Amino acid sequence: MKCEHPDCGAEADILFYCRYCGGSFCVNHRDSNMHKCSPQQKSEQTTGTSPEEAVKQFVYRAAQAAQQAQAQQQPTPVTFASEEEQKKYIEQRLVKSSGLFSLGSELVDIIFGFALIVLVFGFFQYFYREDNKWWGFLLSAVLVGTAFLPHELAHKIVAMMRGQFARYILWVRGMMFTLLTLIIGIGLIVPGFVAIVPMSKQMDKRDIGLVSLAGPATNAVIGLVSIIFGFLTHYGVIPLAGLAASPNIFILIAQFNALIALFNCLPVWQLDGAKILKWNKIIYFVLVAINVAIAIPTFILNPGFLNVT
Ligand SMILES: [Zn+2]
Ligand SMILES: [Zn+2]
Ligand SMILES: [Zn+2]
Structure with a gap:
């Protein structure tokens, strides 16, 4: 089976059926805003205006019927007894x-x-x-556990909360x-x-935006908490000793979270940023601003980042 996106055509075992335009798409193009989605319902809503329209619609429907006949040679969509x-x-x-x-x-x-x-x-x-x-x-395990993993799990949890x-x-x-x-x-x-994968309903811009936001927003929250502990320990309000002190582990965690968030906020490819920007510009810029505000002091306090000596 092939993805019907004109620039893709990826061979995939799993294709997603778009209930708006009836096309089949790969994981990347399944959302209706990822392919040129032209809902068929439109033509059916505007029935019986002028004779020209009627002829056009007849031709359109005939073409559609032919397409559907072709589609029926593929396995029919499965219906499920339970979720x-x-x-x-x-x-x-x-x-x-x-x-x-x-x-x-x-x-x-x-x-x-x-x-x-x-x-x-x-x-x-x-x-x-x-x-x-x-x-x-050890450091990698801490950074992965406090930045990468929460980012991915946040996407999963919010998607499940949105019924996906x-x-x-x-x-x-x-x-x-x-x-x-x-x-x-x-x-x-x-x-x-x-x-x-959409379950009962197709994901709209808001659903996709919220699911995408979950990752970098989680990094921002962890980053904020860590930078506060970073300041407190850096200026000696709270003592920090041993391996955790050089470099300051809290500043590193904040730095890593901010960098992961900012990378994923790039408004390109299929990154979170592109999807958030499409949904809500204000939320996007606030999110980027918070993560920049976390990143700047971390690079002042720990300019070497991971290349520590
Ligand atoms: Zn595709
Ligand atoms: Zn579509
Ligand atoms: Zn993400």
Whole structure:
């Protein structure tokens, strides 16, 4: 099966049926605002105006009927007895989709995906640091646990709250990018992502906006709390000693959260920022402003970021 987006045509085992235009699209183009969605209902609402209109509509309907006859050769859409059954079906198709894979359960996938991120970051610390080489893996685990993981889980939780199916799944190409990053030192670290599939209703701009906002907004909240502890410990109001003190672990957590939020706020590709901006410009700029406000003091207090000596 092929994605019907003209610039895509990706071969996919799982395609999403758009109930507005009746097209089938890949994960990236399934939302009605990701493809040129022209609802068919429009033509049916404007029935019987002029003879020319009637002829046009007749031709249009005939073309549609032909299309539908073709479509019927494909497997018919499945109906479900319960929501649980629908979720099970979506899960099965998602896991079997080309380009995605699962090690069994979602929890195992999450642990594997995030362990890979810890390894990649830890590996760099191991090579760049002169002393405490293994400290990098510990630091990576802290940063992944306080920034990456909350970001992804926030997407999942909000999607589920909005009535969608959401599951973290490993992504073959993303894992290859991640391993490549390990070798050449720069690249993309995305072993998996939260796949979201519409259940009862198609997601509108607001749904997509809220689900996208959840990730960077979570980073902003964690960043704000951490920067407060960062200030308090940096200026000695609260004492901080040992490994956590050099560099200040709270400032690092704030820095990392702000950077992840700001990267994901870039209004390009399929990043969170593009979807938030499409939904609400004010929320987008407030979100970016908060994360910039967190990032600036962290770089003043810890200019070296991860390259600590
Ligand atoms: Zn596509
Ligand atoms: Zn559509
Ligand atoms: Zn995100």
